[in-house]
Amino acid sequence: xxxxxxxxxxxxxxxxxxxxxxxxxxxxxxxxxxxxxxxxxxxxxxxxxxxxxxxxxxxxxxxxxxxxxxxxxxxxxxxxxxxxxxxxxxxxxxxxxxxxxxxxxxxxxxxxxxxxxxxxxxxxxxxxxxxxxxxxxxxxxxxxxxxxxxx
Amino acid sequence: xxxxxxxxxxxxxxxxxxxxxxxxxxxxxxxxxxxxxxxxxxxxxxxxxxxxxxxxxxxxxxxxxxxxxxxxxxxxxxxxxxxxxxxxxxxxxxxxxxxxxxxxxxxxxxxxxxxxxxxxxxxxxxxxxxxxxxxxxxxxxxxxxxxxxxxxxxxxxxxxxxxxxxxxxxxxxxxxxxxxxxxxxxxxxxxxxxxxxxxxxxxxxxxxxxxxxxxxxxxxxxxxxxxxxxxxxxxxxxxxxxxxxxxxxxxxxxxxxxxxxxxxxxxxxxxxxxxxxxxxxxxxxxxxxxxxxxxxxxxxxxxxxxxxxxxxxxxxxxxxxxxxxxxxxxxxxxxxxxxxxxxxxxxxxxxxxxxxxxxxx
Numbered sequence: 001x002x003x004x005x006x007x008x009x010x011x012x013x014x015x016x017x018x019x020x021x022x023x024x025x026x027x028x029x030x031x032x033x034x035x036x037x038x039x040x041x042x043x044x045x046x047x048x049x050x051x052x053x054x055x056x057x058x059x060x061x062x063x064x065x066x067x068x069x070x071x072x073x074x075x076x077x078x079x080x081x082x083x084x085x086x087x088x089x090x091x092x093x094x095x096x097x098x099x100x101x102x103x104x105x106x107x108x109x110x111x112x113x114x115x116x117x118x119x120x121x122x123x124x125x126x127x128x129x130x131x132x133x134x135x136x137x138x139x140x141x142x143x144x145x146x147x148x149x150x151x
Numbered sequence: 152x153x154x155x156x157x158x159x160x161x162x163x164x165x166x167x168x169x170x171x172x173x174x175x176x177x178x179x180x181x182x183x184x185x186x187x188x189x190x191x192x193x194x195x196x197x198x199x200x201x202x203x204x205x206x207x208x209x210x211x212x213x214x215x216x217x218x219x220x221x222x223x224x225x226x227x228x229x230x231x232x233x234x235x236x237x238x239x240x241x242x243x244x245x246x247x248x249x250x251x252x253x254x255x256x257x258x259x260x261x262x263x264x265x266x267x268x269x270x271x272x273x274x275x276x277x278x279x280x281x282x283x284x285x286x287x288x289x290x291x292x293x294x295x296x297x298x299x300x301x302x303x304x305x306x307x308x309x310x311x312x313x314x315x316x317x318x319x320x321x322x323x324x325x326x327x328x329x330x331x332x333x334x335x336x337x338x339x340x341x342x343x344x345x346x347x348x349x350x351x352x353x354x355x356x357x358x359x360x361x362x363x364x365x366x367x368x369x370x371x372x373x374x375x376x377x378x379x380x381x382x383x384x385x386x387x388x389x390x391x392x393x394x395x396x397x398x399x400x401x402x403x404x405x406x407x408x409x410x411x412x413x414x415x416x417x418x419x420x421x422x423x424x425x426x427x428x429x430x431x432x433x434x435x436x437x438x439x440x441x442x443x444x445x446x447x448x449x450x451x452x453x454x455x456x457x458x459x460x461x462x463x464x465x466x467x468x469x470x471x472x473x474x475x476x477x478x479x480x481x482x483x484x485x486x487x488x489x490x491x492x493x494x495x496x497x498x499x500x501x502x503x504x505x506x507x508x509x510x511x512x
Contacts, residue, residue, distance in 0.1 A: 005161065014268055019165075021165055022170070022171050022172055022193075022194070023172075023193075024194045024195070024196050024216060025194075025219070025508065026217065026222075026301075027171065027219035027220050027506065028216070028219025028220075028222070028301060029219070029508075030170055030219065030299040030301070031170070031219060031263065033302070034170065034263075034266075035280060035282065035286065035289070037279070037285055038279065038283045038285070039279055039283045040283055040286045051167065052165075052167040053167055054373075055164065060236075064194075065196055067193060067194060067195055067196060069193050070193065073164070074298070076167060084305055098216075099201075099212060099216055100196045100198070100201065102201045102202050104203070105194055105196060105197050106196055106200075107196055120225075124301055125219065125299075125301070126301075127299065142166055144203040
C-alpha cells in the first residue's frame, strides 16, 4: 500500500461526482434524485456532488426503462466517463422495465445489457434516502484501492 | 428563404440544466438566437399502446406513470373519465379530498418548476430554499396517501384513504409553514435585482403568439389568457375558483404566476378542509362500457384523456393529450427566437416547465 494510494483513497472517499441520465423514465425517480440535493437530505455533506456532466463524473445514476434512442447513446455516454467509475440503476425501470415491460412496449431493457451496473436500487420510485445510501455504499467498494485491485 | 446563420448549436439530450433528455437546436448569429427547433423521442415508451386492451385496474397505474411529477392529475383525469363512462358518483367527502391531493401536487410541481428555473439561472441559494420547501408539500402527501410519488390515491367511486383528525391538524400546520416560506422566497425572487436582469423581458410570449401556439396552463396565463380547466370542474366551482392572470408574458411573469398559484392552491386546500363534509370516502360501483373525453388542469395546463371501454371495464382505446406539447411548441417557435444570449436559451426553456416524460409517454 503506497502513500499515493492512501492519498487517493482519502480524496476519493470525500469527493464523489455524480451524473444522472434519464433513459426513458416517468420522471418520478429523476425528481427523487433531485430531492437528494435539498438541504433536508443534503447530499453534499457526504462529499457527493451532482454535476450531471459525464466527463467529470465518478458515478452514473441510470434512471428509466431504456428506450430505443439510448441503445447506442448510453454506451457512448458510459465511455466518456473517466475510470474509476460505477453505474447505479435507480428504480424498477432499469432493472425490470417496471410497468412498461408489457406487450406492445417500445422499451429494450434491462439497462444491464448495455453497460455494467454496479448496484440496483429498486422502488417506484425509491426514496431519496435509499438513493443516497446506495451511492454511499457503492463508492468505497469501487474506488478504494482502485489501482491496487486493477493490477 | 436564405438566411445568414453563424452556428447551429445543439443543446442536449444530456445537459446539466435539463432534468430530462430533449435536444434543442438553435440557429444563432452572434449570441442572438434566430430560430430554434426541438427534437424529441428519447422518452417514448408507448404507454398508450400498452394500455389498450387492459382492464382499468392496470391502466390506472399506467396512467399515473405517464408523469412522475404530476401523477395525481393523471390519476384524477383517468378515474373521472371512467366514472363518467360508468355513471359512478363520488361521495362529497371524497370529491373534496381529491381537490386537496390535487392542489398539494400542484404546489410541489410549481415549487419544483421554480427550483429548476432558479437553478438554471444559477441562483442556487433560492433554488435550494424552494427544493427544501417542496419537501414539506411531499410530507403532506405522504402523510395522507402513504407514499411520496406514485400514490394511486383516487379510485372509481372515491379515494383510498381518509383524512384523519390528527393528519388534518398537521396538514394545517404545514400549510402555514408553506405559506410563510413561499411568501418569503416569492418576495426574494420578485425583488432580486440580478434575478430581474435574467428574467424580466426575456423569453417574451405575446398573447397573440400564445393563442397561435395554443399554449395552456401557467405559460398561457402569464401571457394574459384566462384559461383554466378547473373553471369547469364541479368541485372547483363549488369553491368559487377563479384563475390568476398576468400580462407580461416573460420568464419573470411565468415564475411569479407559479408563486401566486401556490398561494391560491393553499387557499383552496384550506377552504376544502373547512368545508370538508363528514361521510364515506368510497361509494362503490362497477366500471362499464362507454366513450368519453375527460379533462383536468395539470400543473402545466390542460390535460385530456379520450377513453373508450367495454362492458367489463377494459380499455379499448385511449388517447392522452398532455399540456407540455403546445407549451414546448410555444417555447421553441415563439419564446426562443429573438433571445439575445445563449445563456438565456436554457432558462427560457425551463421557464415554460416542459415535461418531456408527459410529452412523449
